[in-house]
Amino acid sequence: MVRHGDDSENLLGRVCEAVGCGQPLLIQGSGSKAFYTGPCEALPLPDRGPGQVSTLAHTGIVHYEPTELVLTARSGTPLAAIETLLAESGQMLGFEPPHFGPGATWGGTVACGLSGPRRPWGGSVCDAVLGCRIVNGRGEALSFGGEVMKNVAGFDVSRLMAGALGTLGLLLEISVKVLPRPECETTRCFEWSLADARKRMVQWGASGLPVTGMAWDGRLYLRLAGPERAVSAAARRAGGDPMAPAEAFWNGLREQTHGFFYGVGDLWRLSVPPAADIVSLPGEWLVDWGGAQRWLRTADAYPFEVFAAAHAVGGHARLFRAADPGAMRCAPLAPALAALQRRVKSAFDPAGIFNRGLWPEAS
């Protein structure tokens, strides 16, 4: 077990110093997801240099108890190290997070809140979070939640940190629930059009098959997992052709190394009800999460068209990889909700120290 690199005193000191002189801080891990967050104003003060604080020296798995299904790690710990350790005990992160770079850190994974193909069945980053230690924008080190599955003492601040892009506090440690790795996994594929694939995904979603992935890229892919006997029985019921090896496909989907993601233009992510019929938008589609996450690669869609299409079916859209880094990434929130979000930001970071200019603060 890795037990080194507690840099929390230094990190706390850096935040306190920044709070003291009102210097905005850009919290940085490995930078593997900088494309996703977009540009951030790390304003250098005239006499102080740029306000950056790195979590990379704050590493180590603080606690891992396979029989409790709980792992706690410091924010600078490489995601790969965590996944390796879990695999040694036959466990995994249920949310199958993308790395988007070899150095992806634990803190960045939680702060960006991105989940992979298993998400609809294994839960999201937010679902997995059980507790955290943070430094808030008053320079206070605080603990919320813990290392137990059920905990309703106080507001669930830990889960609020997932996806907040570090705008509410600097993450020091995060505890999550982990899951057993299935004994066996298999992928079936089907030559179906998008319309047929959507119908089939709805059926499978309600079928009780042990599904852990459903995606369409011109072909439909169904990933099944569980005890060997159950997986073979499920595969027989579902039909289709076996796909071997399938790991490269799911990895490519998760890390966006699949050919679809190499095209020109913008990459949009639409989070929508799985069976939703989305109005036609110009571009190419790839469907993940059994229909609940749709990727649109386009050079021709207007942002407001995409926002409106997602909104019309009760979902939302975000410009995930922008051809123009300065482009608008998400639709403005309803005014009352936007005002509330700003007040929530102020409740944690009254002076606006952390990751100034990053969405969702800016929304």
Next chain:
Amino acid sequence: MSLPERSVDRAVFLRELRRVLPAEALLSEPEDLRPFECDALSAYTALPWIAVLPDTVEQVQAVLRLCHSRGVPVVARGAGTGLSGGALPVSDGVLLSLAKFNRILEMDAANRVARVQPGVRNLAISEAAAPFGLYYAPDPSSQVACTIGGNVAENSGGVHCLKYGLTVHNVLQVTLLTIEGELLTVGSLGLDGPGYNLLAVINGSEGLLGVIVEVVVKLLPVPETARTLLAAFDSIEAAGDAVAAVIGAGLLPAGLEMMDNLTLRATEEFVHAGYPVDAAAIVLCEMDGMAEQVDAEVAFARRVLEAHGSLEVRESRDEAERRKFWAGRKAAFPAVGRIAPDYYCMDGTIPRKRLAEVLGRIGELSERYGLAVGNVFHAGDGNLHPLILYDASRAGELERAEALGEEILTLCVEVGGTVTGEHGVGVEKLNPMCVQFSAPELRQFHALKAAFDAKGLLNPGKAVPTLARCAEFGHVHVHGGRLRHPELERF
């Protein structure tokens, strides 16, 4: 957070409410207010100032706007089945019942979601989803009566949390009204929402952040089959080790429950579930899913339980027997209620590996206080329900039970757990909250509350203790030599 200042006379305020509510939706006579004086934690009672039972969002909005402008506190209430006094009225505030919001608005089988009003009962959702082969997973023991709005407010659990999660894992979207009467939609009909993940804090916010007027819940396919193992052990330690081994072996049971000897005896006498009454503890372990999956997992779990000292493992042969195994567990609280005039149910969560130690120390505390304690345990997720047996008619016994309860919760925090796993803080666990959280942490909670409700009008005095209360709280807890509230004067 300052206490709200009400600036209006009752008669005047009633007149103002009459303008926005039909007469039958407004209650002000003591005999009409009586039914609202407590929730399921009946040791605490208070008559509300006024009670309202609106049946449209516009009416709720109008009531909230009035309360906000006049500085009148508001306590929202569902079915009143909560166990921590979260729906206890405040004597100078409006009790807002959402009982009339009892309609299922939409069953969307293709997207596997249900859109419901907050007063819909938990079980009613699963009943309405059943024709589509779907159900709503969280199943608190009160699911026949409790409402989804209350479930969201408390982030309710149940016996299937290990595999299927809490309320927070099964809610996609919440529409709520702020105290200022603003309508907000949080989350989306997809699997995540834009901006901060406010759903995370709304689930379990105990009515402090907003009034929920609509909820979209996730539905799951009804498992093709389910089978339960009942394993007996000659010690609590052995039972705890066996549970750890089941999880360590890579199984994720749908339910994993434990009962100690006192509780299983009381239960057996009550419902005759066929429990082995000589066992020190029993473990119930349920697998669900596709038939082939359940076959494989049950066989594996049986081997693990047997290899870890189980004296006897029974397997439910059919649905009737499976229900019988569960009947005992589900009747545990009323069963204990039969062997003592009163019982006080605690709700701590602990890391499972500390179970034997914690139960040992609860045994010592039980002797010291002269009060018996039975234990039921959601073993899969570490949620422990010690049931303290007492007799309220004997002078001082309630106070002794409460003091024992607080010691148990302090013990839970000491071993790395929490003072409430699923019942909520309400009014009941305000003092133990001072043990679990430091002053800056409590201040952060109050700041978050103020972002939603700057005047502190929604469910005041619940869930998060004031710093002053923690300072006054008899026990000032010192952890690792650090005083929890060094900034406050001691008297």
